[in-house]
Amino acid sequence: MRPPSPPRPLAFPTLDSLAAYLRPRLPGPALASWGSAPGTKNLLNLFLELSCGDCTLLPAASSPPALVVRAVHVATVRIRNRRGALLVETRQLLSDGTLRRRAARPLSEKMRPGETPEAAAARAVVEELGERARVRILGAAPEPRVEERESVSYPGLPARYVLHAVDAELVEGVPEEGEFDTEEAGEGEGHDGGGAAITVKRHYWSWVDDEEARGEAAPAAVAGAQ
Template identity: 75%
Template sequence: MENSPPPAPAAAAQATRPDPVHRPEDPAPMRSPSPLRPPVAFPTLDSLAVFLRPRLPPGALASWGAVPGTKTLANLFLELAVGDCALHAPADAAPPPAPRVVRAVHVATVRIRNSRGARLVETRQLLSDGTVRRRGPRPLSEKMRPGESPEAAAARAVREELGARAHVRILGGDGARVEERESASYPGLPARYVLHAVDAEVVDGVPEDGEFETEETGEDDGDAGAGAGAITVKRHYWDWIDDDDDDSDSERKEVAAAGARAH
């Protein structure tokens, strides 16, 4: 069924390291994965700021939304509200430099191929503040919500980022892996990405040659409250990459970038 997920396969996680993110400097890698306490809930934007400020490096929170390519505190509040991510305190009481809070994100990365076998990658995004954010190249990706399978998130990503006219057949996934490092969107905030790779193929409604662009339909600017300060994606820019000598390492890096850069 087009743009509809098949039954989700069982996921087997393995730990790897992601590749550099969109900022010029590399974020410091985190320690190996550690147990996390249940997620922390925040009723207001101010309560989130009060919680984060003593748990982040000095000046980190002030950089959010001010440094090009980063998101704002309002973005994080909205992500938490809809279930796109969660904030956890590590279960152990290890001393610094152990993180005092971790942003956990499950990401579906969608490896879309066309009729000749080329892979669809996103090269950049136009944000609501006028910033153009370089993206890779990296595959289509979407943060998963509670109870959502990787295949369902992949189908949602197609609708929201490639548009209603795009018909893409979701083929299924091949497991998951865990990567940990500082968040690119929220400098100073450690992040744990669980990356679920999903394969898909174009049916119709998507240009299969050269570069093209699409409008984002899944993000809400928010006219009031926390949403008023959020930076959203307005436009996506895409290209097709042909495989050279079956470069699986290159494809692995693109999938890793989808977790580290976008989210």
């Protein structure tokens, strides 16, 4: 028997068509909270992600037919310094003034259609650490890891993250110890005539040992499952 074909990504020509599709498929107050609840992004952000291929929306095969899943391929870049410490992002400053806490996560970047994990990792270094940052890409893990949880940026919208781990070594261009921050260079100011997308303005980084990184990540995993 032929296995079932994977669901086709959904396409939306306008922002209004996306809103009309999502409204009956999300919990009542969810859509209204996007862009207004601290740390969330708005509907225009999702529309722009879909338009440029940063993510796809798929009918949720294992859920009631009213639900939809946001699918994202992500390159997670595990950059280490000379003593083996891991570079993690601790906070982000958003364009609406919100300071969003991150749970000690490595540099991460949504992958574009046809992009390899290594290419996405190299792009992430330039966009988030700056043009002066230099890292040596060592290679990607042979198999990605899949996580399914509700999106933090879009409350009420289930998400499937396909995580492609990429290992790298710092060469130069950013501090090798302690904490520092960088300016985001990869996110433009999207507009639809009636509003603006919420973008990341600054990234805050810290070098941590593996045990410290695992300790920070555990509460985040629990929170993400709630």
